[in-house]
Amino acid sequence: MLYLVRMDVTPPRDMPEEEFSRIKAREKEYALGLQRDGRWRHIWRVVGQYSNYSIFDVSGNDELHQILQDLPLYPYMTIAVTPLAAHPSALPGQ
Numbered sequence: 001m002l003y004l005v006r007m008d009v010t011p012p013r014d015m016p017e018e019e020f021s022r023i024k025a026r027e028k029e030y031a032l033g034l035q036r037d038g039r040w041r042h043i044w045r046v047v048g049q050y051s052n053y054s055i056f057d058v059s060g061n062d063e064l065h066q067i068l069q070d071l072p073l074y075p076y077m078t079i080a081v082t083p084l085a086a087h088p089s090a091l092p093g094q
Ligand SMILES: O=C(O)C[C@H]1C=CC(=O)O1
Pocket: 007, 009, 027, 028, 031, 050, 051, 052, 073
C-alpha cells in the first residue's frame, strides 16, 4: 500500500545542538535504509520549512505505524498520513 506522509519537525528548544545532531545522523541512517529496501520511495523537502513529504510503500497501516514510531526524530515530529489508492485516469504503471 502507498501512503503520502507529511512530517513536520519541531526541534527541542532545550536540547544541546550536538545531541540533536546525533539524533539527526541516526535519522538519516534509518531513512537511507528504508529507501534502499524500497519502503521509503520518495522524500521531498517542503520549501522554507523543516518538513518533508514522503511516499511509503509498505504492507499496511501497522507496518507504517511501526516505521514512523521508530524514527529517531519521532518525539519531535507532527505526522499526517494519507493512504493512496489507484486513480482510474493514471497511465498503467504510474
Ligand atoms: O529532515 C526531515 O524532514 C526529518 C527526517 C526525515 C528523514 C530524515 O532524514 O529526517
